[in-house]
Amino acid sequence: MLSLEVMPPLMFGGLVVFLLIGFPVAFSLAAVGLFFGFLSIELGFFTMAYLGNLPLRVFGIMSNELLLAIPFFTLMGAILERCGLAEDLLEGTGQLFGKVPGGLAYAVILVGAVLGAITGTVAASVIAMGMISLPIMIRYGYDMRIATGVIAASGTITQVIPPSLVLIVLGDQLGKSVGDMYAGAIGPSILQVLLFIGFIAAVSIFQPHRVPPLPDEALGPRGWPLIWRVVKGMVPCVVLIFLVLGTIFLGLATPTEAGAMGAVGAVVLAAINRRLTWTLINQAMQNTMRLTAMVIFILVGSTVFSLVFQGVDGGLWIEHLLSHLPGGQAGFLIFVNIFIFFLAFFLDFFEIVFIVVPLLVPAAAKLDIDLVWFGVLLCVNMQTSFMHPPFGFALFYLRGIAPKTVRSRDIYWGAIPWVGLQLILVAIVIFWPQSVTYWLDKGTGVDPNTVKIEIPNSDIPDNDAPITFP
Template sequence: MEYAAILMFVVVCLVLLLGYPVAFSLAGTALLFAGVGMALDVFDPAFLTALPSRLYGVVNNQTLLAVPLFVFMGAMLERSKIAENLLNAMSLLFGRFHGGLGISVILVGALLAASTGIVGATVVTMGLLSLPTMLKRGYSPAFSSGIICATGTLGQIIPPSIALVLLGDVLSNAYQKAQLDMGIFSPETVSVGDLFAGAVVPGLILVGFYILYCLVLAVVKPDIMPRLEAEDIEKLTRDQSVPALMLSALLPPLLLMVAVLGSILLGFATPTEAAGVGAMGATLLALAQKKLTRENLKAVMQSTTKITAMVFMILIGASLFSLVFRGFGGEELVHGFFQQMPGGVVGATLIVMLVIFLLGFILDFIEITFVVVPIVAPVLLAMGLDPIWLGIMIAINLQTSFLTPPFGFALFYLRGVAAKSVRTADIYRGVIPFIAMQLVLLIALAVWPELVTWLPELMYK
């Protein structure tokens, strides 16, 4: 009966590869296996009676309320030309040097990641704004593509991130389950704020890696990263002076970041409350930029509704899938597999990270978060892993899979908006150094977990 759980997992992956909607693939596969299992008298229908309470818990979850608010904030910022103004300001600041435009793209991508938290939106926005500019000014197509894809995926790890919001909710449930399995009755949970705090240092390290790579390449191969010409700088400063352009471009997003992330890290607001502040702040910024038109507001609200509906439908499908998976004894099978694995907790963690990395080729982070993490996280947490460290490791792992050829989602996003002169091979070749940097960061966090746990511990001392 336990092997039916493995077969169910394999079938749902195959159905997803055929292109069927994720939420209905999860729910449909689960119902099909549950029906066959009941017919063969190998599945207890009592497991399905827990579904209404599961769904009520989803609807009543205050943490998940942050999802539509952060999505709204990101979509509104995307429409308010914040990215374009930032790129112009950063180009003025660094464009006079070899590699300066590349550094500008990294910093703008990091600021957008900290403002929007949505990978697809960041990659597409940066691809439309900066890729034509970089190519026109003589930058290598491979480097330009790689740096845009890599900085776009920073939204996966730099808070406030939708991925961390969803991971926080899933890991909180997994941590409570692991505590109960060990006979520990504790009200302690894993909050989204903990994950946001844990992600700050790794996110800054990753941005530092990217900038360092850009500087080294500018010294070694300055011909593929030319500096801005005098006429380009003159065009940027035609309407505003340099200080005025820098102030108007940098101040609004920085204030929004401080209001959202600062209020969470300093304990003034929950992630849901801070998301509300962020949504309101993004709307005021759009109003100040004269971009709060009826058409833009309609597009933002439609985008928010679509993404939120998708997330919650997947969550409902994943809840049904996990109930049926548990009914077939899948959790016991996974637990036994990890317990018998050589290397103990280290071996189990390596296997989980490898599986998540490979699944990242074919599944989106939302599916992995709702389907895979609830299965493996309780077992790993019961083996003594820190939940915040595990959450950040999973987030960075998923970020790496976003970049890895040939199925990385960020590569598809950029391919969709890149000019035909940029070959797919250029995009694939360009992301390889950035994948290596992310793997180095994963190894560093495995060796020094304090890089993740230091800030959360400092906040709650």
């Protein structure tokens, strides 16, 4: 006879087996959850009425307005990917830095950050920058590993920089506002760009032959015409970034409303660039539909799994397992980050967020870890999943659009230094929490998660309990 204590590890092990076999994640989650759910009913661990909560949970997912931000931001990124904005930005910025050793790499990093702030999708950034800048880097003698590495890594900045889709779903799973998640990610985003720029600066100083400047014949007219070209490409981006992020930070719009405005802004920019066609809209909507359907299916499957997992006291099992690690908070954070790092070799970031994060939250809360900081830390760690050889999606995107002369070996070896830089950022966020919390506390001067007010009111039950404002 199976006991309640062995059900959580059996469920978790069953899920791992399904994933290793290669079944789709969404259906694996649902199948394991339903199997152990009916088994638990037969064994008397809970009743059929408990599983009756499942339709209510699924309805809660479908009626969650926050999740509407995902199709809006995806549609915005899909339109901007095809409207010529990336080409204008890269060509102008590349010319601006072209005379400097490593100038093209600097341009790719800066444009990657800007594209990340207006598209929210890694695929759009990597494909756009790879198609435009990689042939130029190859033509003018860039080291192949530096060229491919900087393009793939700059595309992954999108994971951390708002309006990242990862931050939206993390905020939903952590029970924190997306605005707080975006504010907390500002510091790590800036640090990541500086780390990448610092790496290219070091290469240009110690190995300048790997990142040569552009020759004079490759440079266009300098002076005001070039500055105007860069400004003309940058201003629409800045306006769109303010439209999306500024309205969220100022409290004028919810993330869903800001995403809708961003999608409209992307359509307007495409029209201004004379790229707005029915074909573009159709392709963008198809991409949006595919990604949104994938996210919802995974979320529904994870809901089935988590409901049954909690019913067999799986949350207590995970909490006991993780909260009793040696080293307290530090031991927990080290274990979780190593676990997420290796899990990212095999799972997509959406899968990690929906499967693993809900299991980690109770232990993190019990150890008094700020959940916004914890979410941003996990986001920084999960972005390495796009750069892991040989399964990183950014490397797959780059391989798909790179010329045949570019060897896969160079793409994989070129990614390793950038994975190292991303892990350095993980360490910085762990040992310098103010890189996240500074932007949260800036508005009020206090951490909103620590405000507790006693309200003596005999009409309120349990009036001795402090009220915590999220």
